[in-house]
Amino acid sequence: MRRRNVVLGSLIVLSGLGFAWLSGTSNGRAAQFVIGGALVNLGYRMQDHLSSFDFDPHHEHGESLTPGDVWAEVQRQNRMAADVRSLFPRTPHHPLVAMVVCMDARLDTNELTGDTRKYYYVIRTAGSAIEDEEGDMLELAVANGVKLILLTTHSECAAERAAADPAQRQRYPALTRSVLERGRRLRELLARPFLAAKIQSGELLVKQLDIDTRTELLLPH
Numbered sequence: 510m511r512r513r514n515v516v517l518g519s520l521i522v523l524s525g526l527g528f529a530w531l532s533g534t535s536n537g538r539a540a541q542f543v544i545g546g547a548l549v550n551l552g553y554r555m556q557d558h559l560s561s562f563d564f565d566p567h568h569e570h571g572e573s574l575t576p577g578d579v580w581a582e583v584q585r586q587n588r589m590a591a592d593v594r595s596l597f598p599r600t601p602h603h604p605l606v607a608m609v610v611c612m613d614a615r616l617d618t619n620e621l622t623g624d625t626r627k628y629y630y631v632i633r634t635a636g637s638a639i640e641d642e643e644g645d646m647l648e649l650a651v652a653n654g655v656k657l658i659l660l661t662t663h664s665e666c667a668a669e670r671a672a673a674d675p676a677q678r679q680r681y682p683a684l685t686r687s688v689l690e691r692g693r694r695l696r697e698l699l700a701r702p703f704l705a706a707k708i709q710s711g712e713l714l715v716k717q718l719d720i721d722t723r724t725e726l727l728l729p730h
């Protein structure tokens with residue numbers, strides 16, 4: 510594990526030195542941001558198709574994964590990621606954007622924003638529902654300096670499908686209520702005195718958007 514970390518660390522350091530010369534100018538930093546994004550994407554592409562060695566539900570030998578197997582794998586991968594993180598701590602950034610996004614696993618907010626820095630508060634709920642707690646969190650985020658709130662829904666949303674299906678509505682009444690009340694909750698959010706004053710003074714922008722689940726493109730709602 511340690512040797513692998515050293516090799517990986519050396520590669521990242523060499524890449525960092527290679528790109529360091531780009532940091533001198535604003536254009537250089539922008540170029541470094543794009544190249545960094547491309548490298549992150551390369552990593553995504555390398556991992557994306559892999560399943561048979563860990564999370565394949567049917568496993569190589571035809572055995573089913575147990576919940577314990579999945580938990581062991583999550584811990585193993587977490588330790589590996591934490592080892593890398595301890596070698597290369599991330600820079601804290603003060604978020605400027607707060608996003609509400611459905612919990613749908615097909616959506617990846619780093620990919621959606623093209624940004625792995627920590628400029629975003631991300632609230633993920635089933636069906637992008639905003640309850641009182643989320644309203645409080647968004648208000649706290651704005652109090653902490655957020656200038657833009659993105660309230661998103663997305664195509665092929667399972668929560669919306671459940672809310673529209675009579676059998677599922679009965680089985681998931683709270684989810685159904687949350688999805689059906691999104692419009693009212695949004696109006697309540699915008700009417701919060703603190704947020705309304707920020708919007709009025711031009712210090713806060715709130716956008717309602719749809720995400721194309723396939724491409725993660727933000728579209729007007």
Ligand SMILES: [Zn+2]
Pocket residue numbers: 611612613635636637663665666667668669
């Ligand atoms: Zn959804």
